[in-house]
Amino acid sequence: MDEMTAVCELRADAPVPDRARLAPGRIRLVRATERTSRARTRLGRRWAAVAAAAAVAVVTVAALVVPQLVTGSGERSVRPAAPPVVRTDDLEDAATVLNRAADAVERLPDPKPRAGQWVYQKTMRGHESKPQSGPAEQEHWYPYVDPRFENGKEGDDHSFRERYELVDRLPADPERTLATARASYPPIKGESRSAHSFRASRVLADTYPVPPGGLARLYRAMATIDGLKVVDRLVEDARGRGAIAVYLPERDDAFQDQMLFDPQTFTCVGQRVVATKAYSFGKADPLHPDDTKAGDVLINSLVLESGLVDRKGQRP
Amino acid sequence: MSPPPADDAATIEESRERPETFAHLYDRYAADIHRYVARRLGDGVADDITAETFLAAFRHRARFDTSRHNARPWLYGIAAHLISRHRRTEVRGLRALARTGTDPVAESWADRADSRVTAQAAKAPLAAALAGLSPRDRHVLLLVAWADLTYQEVAEALDIPVGTVRSRLNRARRKVRTALGDDPMFVNDTAKVV
Numbered sequence: 001m002d003e004m005t006a007v008c009e010l011r012a013d014a015p016v017p018d019r020a021r022l023a024p025g026r027i028r029l030v031r032a033t034e035r036t037s038r039a040r041t042r043l044g045r046r047w048a049a050v051a052a053a054a055a056v057a058v059v060t061v062a063a064l065v066v067p068q069l070v071t072g073s074g075e076r077s078v079r080p081a082a083p084p085v086v087r088t089d090d091l092e093d094a095a096t097v098l099n100r101a102a103d104a105v106e107r108l109p110d111p112k113p114r115a116g117q118w119v120y121q122k123t124m125r126g127h128e129s130k131p132q133s134g135p136a137e138q139e140h141w142y143p144y145v146d147p148r149f150e151n152g153k154e155g156d157d158h159s160f161r162e163r164y165e166l167v168d169r170l171p172a173d174p175e176r177t178l179a180t181a182r183a184s185y186p187p188i189k190g191e192s193r194s195a196h197s198f199r200a201s202r203v204l205a206d207t208y209p210v211p212p213g214g215l216a217r218l219y220r221a222m223a224t225i226d227g228l229k230v231v232d233r234l235v236e237d238a239r240g241r242g243a244i245a246v247y248l249p250e251r252d253d254a255f256q257d258q259m260l261f262d263p264q265t266f267t268c269v270g271q272r273v274v275a276t277k278a279y280s281f282g283k284a285d286p287l288h289p290d291d292t293k294a295g296d297v298l299i300n301s302l303v304l305e306s307g308l309v310d311r312k313g314q315r316p
Numbered sequence: 317m318s319p320p321p322a323d324d325a326a327t328i329e330e331s332r333e334r335p336e337t338f339a340h341l342y343d344r345y346a347a348d349i350h351r352y353v354a355r356r357l358g359d360g361v362a363d364d365i366t367a368e369t370f371l372a373a374f375r376h377r378a379r380f381d382t383s384r385h386n387a388r389p390w391l392y393g394i395a396a397h398l399i400s401r402h403r404r405t406e407v408r409g410l411r412a413l414a415r416t417g418t419d420p421v422a423e424s425w426a427d428r429a430d431s432r433v434t435a436q437a438a439k440a441p442l443a444a445a446l447a448g449l450s451p452r453d454r455h456v457l458l459l460v461a462w463a464d465l466t467y468q469e470v471a472e473a474l475d476i477p478v479g480t481v482r483s484r485l486n487r488a489r490r491k492v493r494t495a496l497g498d499d500p501m502f503v504n505d506t507a508k509v510v
Contacts, residue, residue: 003493006442007461014355015425017362022346025367029342032371033335138363 020130032157094228094246100266102219111209111308117144118312119160119208122305126238129296137304141312144209156185163207167214170221177221194226198248201225202259202271208306235260237269238302245272255298270302324387328380338374345388346370349395352463357402358409358424365402369395384472392463393473396455407447414444445495449488456481457488 113119124137142160149159158166166184170177178197185200201222205215222228227248234242235258243260250256258272275292292298307316324341331338349369354362372394373380373387380390399406413419417440446454452474459465459473467485471478 003489003496004461006439006496007446007457007492010439010442010446011355011419011422013422013426014351015359016347017350017354021363022342022350022366025346025363025370026339026342028367029370029374030336030339032374033331033338140364 092230094225094230095223097230097244097246097261097266098219098223098228101261101268102216102223104266105212105219106216108212110211110213113144113161113164113209113308115145115161117308117310118142118314119144120305120307120309120314120316121208121303123301124238124304125299125301127236127240128298128300129292130298139315141309143312144308158184160207160209163204164209164211167204167207167218168211170214170217172217174221174224177217178225181218181221192250194228195248195250197225198222198228199257202257205268206271208303209308231258234263235272236297236300237272238300239269241269243269260302270300272297272301273299323385325380325382325385328377328387329382331374331377335374338370338377341373341387341391342370345391348388348463349391352392353395353399354425355421355462356399356458357406358421360424361402365395365398368398372398386469389465389469389473392459392465392469393475396459396473400451400455403451410443410447414440414447419443441495442492445492448495449491453484453488453491456484457492460485 119142121140121142122137123140126136144159144164145161146159149157150162166180170180178201181200181204182196185196185203187196188199191199201218205218205222225248229247229249231245231247235245237243237260242263244263245258245260247256247258254275254277256274256276258274260269260272261267262269275294275296275298277294278292305316309316324344327337327340346366350362350366353365353369357365369391373391380387384390409419409421413421419439446457449457455474456470459470460467465473467478467481470476470481470485474481
């Protein structure tokens with residue numbers, strides 16, 4: 001055996017990842033490509049939505065996972081007052097859910113992020129129709145201030161600081177708030193005004209750190225979006241717990257983006273993408289999921305933990 | 317949906333007008349890059365580094381020299397750059413293997429009870445030698461040995477002259493050969509010829 005053979009044999013049993021393992025990375029890439037191209041095919045548009053849900057799903061919950069929230073100095077934040085216990089069968093319309101979510105989030109402390117801090121997030125996916133072979137939980141660190149994603153350098157992909165400041169500036173007037181959200185995330189061709197408002201608001205709400213007052217104003221503005229519905233039963237979030245699902249039904253839409261809320265605390269507990277009808281992705285793109293049927297949960301994700309830390313790699 | 321163009325340069329050219337076509341490169345090479353990263357740093361970080369490799373490639377696609385038809389070396393070069401940020405982790409893993417005979421990197425994908433992991437004890441001298449290489453020499457050696465790149469492709473990946481690839485590879489091989497000379501499992505080719 002020569003030395004090159006010895007090197008070649010070291011760790012030669014490293015596995016080749018399957019396509020399910022690679023799919024989240026592909027979604028991240030597709031999301032980046034979609035941001036630079038507004039001339040999308042219908043399939044492309046849908047996968048942009050799927051990708052957006054996968055990449056940032058969750059975030060609304062970030063500000064609400066209070067026990068884990070800490071400041072950069074390591075000081076643990078306080079819990080909000082316990083929200084009122086409600087009967088889930090009282091929840092018949094989306095506006096009620098969103099207004100209660102606004103009431104709940106308003107009580108949270110402002111994380112008061114500072115330049116130089118890192119945003120820590122621990123995300124998970126689960127309870128999807130097709131099992132993931134990759135890790136269910138992942139940890140991420142992002143710089144709070146990232147000039148690469150500011151001042152429009154990456155289109156509508158804003159840094160965490162820009163998103164925090166944008167939410168902080170949202171006005172109390174729901175119409176103006178929705179207009180701000182739509183202006184921050186341009187429309188997709190063929191998208192209705194309500195769908196645009198719902199999508200842009202979800203992306204904006206899906207951030208951490210977030211000023212609680214601004215997020216409450218955003219939720220109250222979302223409550224005014226025409227056509228929002230609530231699934232008539234509790235659905236499973238990524239942990240398998242019951243959740244209220246708010247969505248916007250759109251005719252001929254093969255996929256439905258749902259925003260999930262805890263039925264007791266009204267904190268956001270992630271997002272789901274659910275197939276509304278049978279759909280074939282064709283065989284030309286081997287990394288897309290196999291054909292789906294109505295009711296399939298394609299993505300079910302949430303942020304388990306978020307916080308501001310002083311160094312990359314540090315946990316709250 | 318039309319099938320992806322077979323030529324990487326054409327795909328990248330097309331992605332300037334239709335960015336979404338860049339995903340075809342992911343379909344072609346993500347599995348290779350992922351396995352290479354896992355082999356160097358462990359399974360746990362391979363997802364992120366693979367994704368980051370392709371995101372960086374997409375953002376800098378205008379820099380790709382489209383006279384080169386194959387994007388594989390370019391992607392390995394980006395991955396190598398990202399791996400460099402974890403240099404201490406990599407060296408720590410190799411030293412652990414050298415010291416204990418148990419490979420923390422292989423453990424990341426194998427069951428702890430798997431005999432393949434414990435069999436890595438025989439690789440301890442090799443691991444020590446790899447840990448002792450300079451990062452630049454280690455990149456060249458492992459791109460040749462694990463990524464199956466040619467000298468020319470390594471030169472493209474790391475943006476260095478082919479002559480530099482040869483000298484770095486020769487130096488790395490010599491150091492590894494010397495380290496393995498003390499290993500009873502290792503029989504030098506030169507000795508066999510003689």
